[in-house]
Amino acid sequence: MARAEHEGERGGAGVSAALQASAPPVVLASASPARRALLEAAGLRFEALAAAVDEAAIKESARAEGFTTAEAATLLAEAKARRVASRRPEALVIGCDSIAVLGDTWLDKPGSVEGAREHLRALRGKSHSIVSAVVCWRGGGRIWGHVESPRLVMRDFSDAFLDAYLAVEGEAVTGSVGAYRLEGLGAQLFARVEGDHAAILGLPLLALLGFLRQHGVLLR
Numbered sequence: 001m002a003r004a005e006h007e008g009e010r011g012g013a014g015v016s017a018a019l020q021a022s023a024p025p026v027v028l029a030s031a032s033p034a035r036r037a038l039l040e041a042a043g044l045r046f047e048a049l050a051a052a053v054d055e056a057a058i059k060e061s062a063r064a065e066g067f068t069t070a071e072a073a074t075l076l077a078e079a080k081a082r083r084v085a086s087r088r089p090e091a092l093v094i095g096c097d098s099i100a101v102l103g104d105t106w107l108d109k110p111g112s113v114e115g116a117r118e119h120l121r122a123l124r125g126k127s128h129s130i131v132s133a134v135v136c137w138r139g140g141g142r143i144w145g146h147v148e149s150p151r152l153v154m155r156d157f158s159d160a161f162l163d164a165y166l167a168v169e170g171e172a173v174t175g176s177v178g179a180y181r182l183e184g185l186g187a188q189l190f191a192r193v194e195g196d197h198a199a200i201l202g203l204p205l206l207a208l209l210g211f212l213r214q215h216g217v218l219l220r
Contacts, residue, residue, distance in 0.1 A: 019219055020045055024138065026217065027091040029084035034183060034201045035096055042205060051080035051095065069106060070147045073097045073133035081137035089140065092217060098132040098202045100177040109177055113166055116179035123178065125156035132199040134208050144211050148204040150195025157189060
């Protein structure tokens with residue numbers, strides 16, 4: 001369940017202050033456990049605040065206006081960063097979004113385990129992409145953005161495996177685009193993965209860290 005914007009969580013506690021400047025404070029505009037874990041593992045000190053934006057409406061508008069997947073993911077990431085930045089204007093706010101793409105189809109998060117089953121049947125034995133955008137916002141405006149599109153090839157798994165996978169994962173698969181968590185049991189769904197692993201989890205991490213070094217947030 002997403003947290004309200006005022007219910008922030010601190011990440012990166014105990015990390016040496018020598019690696020990160022004391023200012024500006026860093027805020028992740030997301031309630032995603034995977035994104036939070038990525039920043040924590042990289043040693044960042046940050047606060048996580050969920051951004052209350054209507055993702056479905058923004059995505060539908062982007063589709064109607066003929067946006068590319070990269071443009072739509074960036075629009076969503078920017079909306080999240082802007083929303084949280086309005087409450088934390090002194091902070092450097094990181095907004096992220098990911099869209100799974102199969103051919104010309106954008107896949108939303110499945111609303112149920114049965115919805116996840118249909119997603120995985122559609123993806124089985126095929127190649128798809130995860131388009132992941134990250135946007136940084138500070139001082140009332142966007143200061144940086146980046147998009148990566150890793151490619152994944154799902155193996156032709158059996159119906160028996162699919163049943164067993166969904167029985168173990170349960171509702172957890174409904175919270176991720178594509179209906180899998182590559183950082184866990186979902187790895188068994190794949191034959192090959194090409195591109196940034198962190199971007200598949202929802203955050204192009206190496207590009208973000210490079211920007212934070214250039215911006216003076218992290219030690220060069």
